[in-house]
Amino acid sequence: MTWFEAVPVALVTAAWLMGPGLAVGYLLGLRGVAAWGLAPIVSIALIASTAVGAEMLGIDWSVPVVLAACGAAVLVVGLGAVLLRRRAFFATRPDPRGVTLAAVAGMVPVLVLGIAAVVRAMGSPDAISQVFDTPFHYNALAYIRDTHQASSLTLSALGNPDIPAAFYPAAWHDIGSLVMMSTGTDIPTASNMLAGSVTVLLWPLSCLLLVRQLFGPNRAALAVAGVLSIGFPAFPWDLMGFGVLWPNLLGMSMAPAGLAVVATLTGWAREDAIGRGRAWLLLVVGGVAAGFAHPNVLFSLIVLSVFFVGATLLRRALRLRRDGRTVRGVGELVVFVGVLLVAWWWAATTPALANARGWIWRPFETPANAVGEVLLNSTNGHEALWLLSAVVIAGVVAARRHYPVLRLIVAGHLATAFLFVLAAAINRPDTQKFIGYWYNDSHRLAAMLPITAVPLAVGGVLLLATLVLEKVPTWVPRPVPQPLSRLRRLRAATPVAVGLTLVLIGATGLLYPKDREERITFTYPREPKAQLVTDEMRAFYDEIGDRLPEDAVVAGNPFDGSVMLWALEDRKVLFPHFLASHSKEQKYLARNIDEATSDPKVCQYARDLGVEYVLIGKTKVRDNAGYYAGIGDIAVSAGTPGFELLDSSGETRLYKIAACEDGGAGVPNATSPPR
Structure with missing residues (x-):
């Protein structure tokens, strides 16, 4: 504009x-x-x-x-x-x-x-x-x-x-x-x-x-x-x-x-x-x-x-x-x-x-x-x-x-x-x-x-x-x-x-x-290293916004830029702010979502909250003392069992929680090559 x-x-x-x-x-x-x-x-x-x-x-x-x-x-x-x-x-x-x-x-x-x-x-x-x-x-x-x-x-x-x-x-x-x-x-x-x-x-x-x-x-x-x-x-x-x-x-x-x-x-x-x-x-x-x-x-x-x-x-x-x-x-x-x-x-x-x-x-x-x-x-x-x-x-x-x-x-x-x-x-x-x-x-x-x-x-x-x-x-x-x-x-x-x-x-x-x-420019940094959402990430969000269902709920560590998906693409995120209060289900998924194939609670809580996707913005981010450890493990892993890679651009990746489809767990990992 x-x-x-x-x-x-x-x-x-x-x-x-x-x-x-x-x-x-x-x-x-x-x-x-x-x-x-x-x-x-x-x-x-x-x-x-x-x-x-x-x-x-x-x-x-x-x-x-x-x-x-x-x-x-x-x-x-x-x-x-x-x-x-x-x-x-x-x-x-x-x-x-x-x-x-x-x-x-x-x-x-x-x-x-x-x-x-x-x-x-x-x-x-x-x-x-x-x-x-x-x-x-x-x-x-x-x-x-x-x-x-x-x-x-x-x-x-x-x-x-x-x-x-x-x-x-x-x-x-x-x-x-x-x-x-x-x-x-x-x-x-x-x-x-x-x-x-x-x-x-x-x-x-x-x-x-x-x-x-x-x-x-x-x-x-x-x-x-x-x-x-x-x-x-x-x-x-x-x-x-x-x-x-x-x-x-x-x-x-x-x-x-x-x-x-x-x-x-x-x-x-x-x-x-x-x-x-x-x-x-x-x-x-x-x-x-x-x-x-x-x-x-x-x-x-x-x-x-x-x-x-x-x-x-x-x-x-x-x-x-x-x-x-x-x-x-x-x-x-x-x-x-x-x-x-x-x-x-x-x-x-x-x-x-x-x-x-x-x-x-x-x-x-x-x-x-x-x-x-x-x-x-x-x-x-x-x-x-x-x-x-x-x-x-x-x-x-x-x-x-x-x-x-x-x-x-x-x-x-x-x-x-x-x-x-x-x-x-x-x-x-x-x-x-x-x-x-x-x-x-x-x-x-x-x-x-x-x-x-x-x-x-x-x-x-x-x-x-x-x-x-x-x-x-x-x-x-x-x-x-x-x-x-x-x-x-x-x-x-x-x-x-x-x-x-x-x-x-x-x-x-x-x-x-x-x-x-x-004083104003401080909040609109030009350098990608200082940005929560880079131009490349924003373009990627534009792409996946059309692919995600309108009622989709996406999990992600807010400190890696995934938190902006809701505002930019009208696709709701599970964690909408850095210091928001969370329910016990949200807290559990933040720490354990990577264990979807082995922990029944993960899929149970994911279904309760409507979470079917995980978005990784950046891999090197503040971990908030391990609060988002489960999402962080997905971010640094080459392939986490139970998570299907739908699309990627640089570090930014979108996964589907395949392990929780059809009401079950233990679905083998499926990946697709990054573009």
Whole structure:
């Protein structure tokens, strides 16, 4: 597939991400940046909730079902808009058209630079992601395609009836499956288009909304916010390659918009564009969206929101003190701190989060190095972003001199930096109470830093623009009244800020593209040795996919690339992920399937699970401590009794379990020469 052929798929992906939310948002009265920045949250909440509800009602997951659910939501909201249009719930003044146009103009370089990075890093729109978590995400899409069930309550088992279903945030897979069903595209292409759309569309729009709420209808701020948002490789670029953490990518892309809602509710939004009534509703919708995208983002938002809520209560306490009600003000602060501590202790000890807290990553640097990486935005050992980091530091100065609300952003940035240092440089069992909600992972915590770094960078650009204007002669003739002079200086700030941003882009070679692209390329390696499925293996899978029955179940060691057969050819594999839970029958076959001619249990379990074939991807692979020893023995053997070689290409081979045909065992080995 060419990139030109992938354009319709990308447009459909963007439509699913934005369309439902825009329809609901406009009926709610949202306009401009607020409507576009919040649209993905509403869309994700609607789609993921529909997936859960449809399965509970026994309805197959399909495009018409989602469209019907979205249509019902639009109808309900539209009716509410008619009934409440005169009430304060909908009372906000839309931004002037020039403000929205500034934001739109600022998105142009975002799309150009972002799409260019994605195209160069992926190579082709149907490139296969080859890292640890990819098989689960691909096979989850394959499971949804085959079963038409997409609920977050059951997806984790991937249809294995012997494994208890557990909650897994499936919003990413829900949307990916809709892209597949709407366009007929394959799983790798749908996944790539979705990941790319989240990166170059959702994240910048989310950042634009946060900047709009913090700086007000400031044309200069909105003109530069979008492009600055894609300048920090730690997010979204790192999560496009590391893991690969696509659900995390989707969830964290909503975090700035969620924080913008919090700014409205706490009274810190400047010339608010959302409205407090709508903000309460959107807080609930955002919680649903975040929970179904990845609960990780909820913890990130809590950390950053604490400072907004705390500052609001402190400001209220000072006001109450002036009114002679000091006890009440202090009491509210004490209650807030108490609730915060109780909630933290619950999260730090509850068994519900034990799995996440239990992941341990070895520290890989000193605390001093970790602090330096935060200052230079070079987390996890990557390139130092000297100029962009200097602009962020200028934003810290701007918080002190011009934009008091940015002080809360600075506090959030420092809190995130502390958590990152714990993960990267210390990471002991006792730190789990602080960083366990992010799997104790430095990459997930580093992804939080751009949420606060982007508005700080915007503040830095505005500060520098102000300094430039103060150093040049006034642009207004002397006889003109001073108020008008200040107005013209304010208008002049926009081209100056844009000019400074263009200088930054040029001086950094288009905002550090090498670092940005290398983080994505990590998951799309070009060298066969680094690939889970090579081009030769993929071609072989295309061949055998037509030969295998549609209901075939194929055994294989997932570490040798056979795990991808389900996603690529729609032929189910027995082991769909590296670390999936398995039934006793699956475990037994993994270790003993090579003994089909001598062990009756092998054929019994194979028939119970419908397994008739074995696929060997590569012979030299990780054995997972002998877990797949039986399959491994077939891989290294020139001819295993009871297994008929159907086809081969290089190391890759497809066998039929001949020993278990006709309900028996002991069938002599049959082989055919490799082609």
